[in-house]
Amino acid sequence: MSQESIYLDYAAATPLDSTVLEAMILYFSDVFYNPSAPYEGGRLARDALESARSEVAQVLGAKSTNVIFTAGATESIQIALVGLLKSGGYAVIGATEHAAVRGCVRDFPSRIALADNRGYITPESVRKVIQDDTVVVSIALADSEFGTVQPIADIAHMINLVRHDRREKGNKTPLYLHSDGSQATGSLELKTSRLGVDLLSLNASKCYGPKQVGVLWVRNGIVLEPLVSGGGQERGLRSGTENVAGAVGCAKAISMAQTMRYDENRRLQELRTYLLQQLEQIDGLVVDGHPKKHLPGHLHVHISGLDSERVIYRLDIDGVYIATGAACAANKGKRNPALEAVGMTPAEADGSLRISLGRSTTKQQLEIAARAIKRAIDLERGL
Amino acid sequence: MSQESIYLDYAAATPLDSTVLEAMILYFSDVFYNPSAPYEGGRLARDALESARSEVAQVLGAKSTNVIFTAGATESIQIALVGLLKSGGYAVIGATEHAAVRGCVRDFPSRIALADNRGYITPESVRKVIQDDTVVVSIALADSEFGTVQPIADIAHMINLVRHDRREKGNKTPLYLHSDGSQATGSLELKTSRLGVDLLSLNASKCYGPKQVGVLWVRNGIVLEPLVSGGGQERGLRSGTENVAGAVGCAKAISMAQTMRYDENRRLQELRTYLLQQLEQIDGLVVDGHPKKHLPGHLHVHISGLDSERVIYRLDIDGVYIATGAACAANKGKRNPALEAVGMTPAEADGSLRISLGRSTTKQQLEIAARAIKRAIDLERGL
Incomplete structure (x- = not known):
């Protein structure tokens, strides 16, 4: 600047924070190996990738096997939403969601949960547009225009009640809560159990980490349809040689921001x-x-x-x-x-x-x- | 190492080559701005991105508006192949194609062009499996297992003849040639006019550039269906805040490798x-x-x-x-x-x-x- x-x-x-860059630099030209390679260099790269995954998991209070590194929050959101909607069903998104979320549901049936004049989306507003065949609700932790922080835990609680209702009525359609945490990655609570979300997208580049690196956390047992198959990296959800330096930087940026x-x-x-x-x-x-x-x-x-x-x-x-x-x-x-x-x-x-x-x-x-x-x-x- | x-x-x-890293470093913490931002910082980032695009275009002997930066070759391939196949039609892929290509066609009807025992795929072998409704042929410039360099210009010539035939017969199905240049980015000819391809995927990370950065070149007039919509970056084909440092590094790596x-x-x-x-x-x-x-x-x-x-x-x-x-x-x-x-x-x-x-x-x-x-x-x- x-x-x-x-x-x-x-x-x-x-x-990019200088400490974050420092953490990344080893993985550019030194431990640059393909994490899928079968020799020591590959294992070092794999270890760094898995350490980064654990570091993010710790911030989320989650298992590291449920943390996926992506090429940015837009991609995280796509993997989450398209991955759920591909097998059918409606989506509900907030009225102030980012283009990344709006774009995902464009090809699928969806309804909008209205915001009040402060950009605030209440559980009641979300409840109103949930139908019997809604499979995913996507409400950002905080929106990118007004920075309004949404009552995500209350929305999660309401969704739990809907699930309970569905079980009572014999409706077997699953219902998941995804949240786009892009704007909130650096400043808000990210413990998934407190948020109550089922899927969470995070953005390294909005919290002093590298660009085009993100995270998707997926609750245990949720099966996502991959957008496209390929090399099968990141649980088959994000194929392509892993960006180890990016993952290391992403983890460092998120954990630093959360500590600060x-x-x-x-x-x-x-x-x-x-x-x-x-x-x-x-x-x-x-x-x-x-x-x-x-x-x-x-x-x-x-x-x-x-x-x-x-x-x-x-x-x-x-x-x-x-x-x-x-x-x-x-x-x-x-x-x-x-x-x-x-x-x-x-x-x-x-x-x-x-x-x-x-x-x-x-x-x-x-x-x-x-x-x-x-x-x-x-x-x-x-x- | x-x-x-x-x-x-x-x-x-x-x-990552040290000269490439040097070129990238300015865009990590200094000119880190969002290229879509309306102020000087944003314009500097946008200028760097567009210079990088021109640098790649020059290597390809192509217009820079036809160069798209992606999050790696796997993604380039997906944007190309799924983007063509989404609207219907068959694919033909080579028998030795990478998992990134095989994965793309898994959800679409496709046929395999056989390789000989040297991994070589002749135009005749490709011709045999082209049907009247084939819309895309994907043959790597060189495969990743044997490193066999394919006769891509000859395949392109054969495809031109098929197009001519189709026109004669009133068959309006388009037919495109995509090539995965991942393994070849650093060492083979990349001038698109000499290769005769219609779409070309390149990989920065295989030619001493950054990981998870790639290029897709698309011939003028070819319309690809985006995998998912979003922020609309990179001609709507790769949404998400652009990785300027990555693009700069990718361009530098490709042009350096091609010079050397x-x-x-x-x-x-x-x-x-x-x-x-x-x-x-x-x-x-x-x-x-x-x-x-x-x-x-x-x-x-x-x-x-x-x-x-x-x-x-x-x-x-x-x-x-x-x-x-x-x-x-x-x-x-x-x-x-x-x-x-x-x-x-x-x-x-x-x-x-x-x-x-x-x-x-x-x-x-x-x-x-x-x-x-x-x-x-x-x-x-x-x-």
Whole structure:
């Protein structure tokens, strides 16, 4: 990152942590062997891969045999959702889910669990759209637009009741809860027993780990149909020579973030409060998302009628990097459906700014950034 | 690699080249931005990604808009083959194709083009199994077991004639030639116009580039059905935040290997000849694959009745790393079908050794390795 710029888009990407890179480097050119190879080098690579798997499993409080390394969270989500839906049945997804989730269910029958105007999805809202043939519910731990943290344990509890009901009625259709933990990998609780989920997708690249590396955790006994067969790696669900360096980096990044999260979350929360105090002086600014249940460093605001794209270009010139919404090719020139899902008008949606803080964010940076944001909005308003 | 060991399994994995790593490192923690982000950092990442794409395109003599970065060759192959077969029609694959190709066609109707006892697949052999509803033929540039280089340009020519025939007969079924260039990425001609292929999969990790990064080149105008939708990156064919560092490393590795290949191929060829001279003294040793059309550093041999797995374990103790066959989880405890495809008996197949040389291989290493191989075989024979 250049010294002058102030990066406030950690929800879109995080830099690779230097400790994580250090852990990976051995596996680039030294222990570079194919983990399926039958000699010592191969065993060393295999051992590193399995240690990484155990490290992730420990964070999840899960068995390592249920942890699969993937080429990113999008792939984790695909393996989970398509793997369940291929054999038939309906899906239910949250109204604010990422394009990665929406894309998976496009070829399958699905229904949407509505969010309230804070982006919050209650168990009742999910319950309403579960049918007798729904096989999977997918609700993110926290969404990427508003950073609203969902009541996933309560949703899991409700799903358990539905399962109980089904058993009573002799309905043998299984029902699983998948959660996209991409945005939450660095900051929220990931113990699967506390979350109550059946499948969990994690993203290394959003918690200072390597890009295009992810995790899928699958509860014992759940059988997924592989998208495509191949070399049979990762329990046959992710064929291709394993990316040992990536897995090592992914595990290190997740476990580091989880160790740091109590202190770091408090720090980010304080910084967010400070930033909000500065921005609330702006006329017409509305804070989106849930006022309490949100990711610690995530702030989504809007000013109806503002051209936020132009604001972002002005800020870019000042070296302040923020987003209009989830940075993703699918959203190019289109509004993120999550904005409409919380009842925003087009004028409100187009006036949205997403500001996400991270490990290198300082109060001083936010002071400068807040001034720049105010100035940019003033200029946009012709003030 | 430990100083004492002699690595002769470059067909299974190659170390990351230090120049390649150097090119990648900027994109880990510095220009780590999401290429879809709308500010300068995002544009820098996007520029790096597009430069990498151009670098690959130049090697292929192709337009960069037709180059897609993927999470490895297995994924490239899946996007190509499943993307063509999803809309219906038969596939034809070579008898010695990798599990990545075999896996793709498992869910679709397909036929096998036979190989001769050298693993060579002639245009005639492919022609025999093309039907009126065949939509894709997939033949590797060189196979991973024997390293036999296929007459891909001749196969492409034959396919052109079939297309011509179809047009004459009013058969509108398209017919495409895909080639898995995984084993060949570092050493063979990759100009798509000379190869005559319509789709080409490449593997960075077999030519001293990063693992889990690959390329798929798709000829202009060919429409592939995406496996799953998502964020819409890479022309909608490979959703997920782009691995910029990986793409940069992949491009660098491919272009470096292609620049070096004339000299390096000659060097490897000479080393292979030297190794073969040493090994030919072993009683009952048979050289497999094509005597002339083979990858320069690839040597496959067998001794009928030998327990090659035990030989490999003995060699492992001596620090000499070679393979029994394609290192791939799918082959664990199973014979690679390629062995049977060239008419080898089970006793011959189980007595197979694959020795593949690479950039760090020296004549001195081969002298030591050859002695160790002879000794290990002698011990196995109770001599």
